[in-house]
Amino acid sequence: MATIKAPNEKYNGTSAGVGFINGVGKTDDPWLITIFNENGYTVIEDEEEQKNGDDREALKASLDNLGVEYAKNAKTETLQKLLDDNNKQEGE
Known part of the structure; x- marks a missing residue:
């Protein structure tokens, strides 16, 4: 599971099917992780x-x-x- 941080830390909504609250969302989809990473989002991958x-x-x-x-x-x-x-x- 990866934590995705939106460029706007106050963002509440859904992007690419991932729900964000206060600019933070989570996904385990490798494709979405790549897309978010390439589009200015901060991706923090779980150590496991x-x-x-x-x-x-x-x-x-x-x-x-x-x-x-x-x-x-x-x-x-x-x-x-x-x-x-x-x-x-x-x-x-």
């Missing part, structure tokens, strides 16, 4: 989300090194399963 993002990038790097193909938008759990499956195959 950042950790998961780091884990996801590490998994992607491992799969790339092994030459395993995956969807760019694959979930972290899917990437982990691909890596685990590849490691099982190599161990056989």
Whole structure:
């Protein structure tokens, strides 16, 4: 979950489906987070989300090194399963 701070800290309303109260809203939609970030909003990502993002990038790097193909938008759990499956195959 990310906290989104609007440029107008007194803003109360809805933007892109995200409700804001006193300029603060929350979303877990990666696309919306990117849109808000690119349009002057301050985005504060939850530490757990950042950790998961780091884990996801590490998994992607491992799969790339092994030459395993995956969807760019694959979930972290899917990437982990691909890596685990590849490691099982190599161990056989």
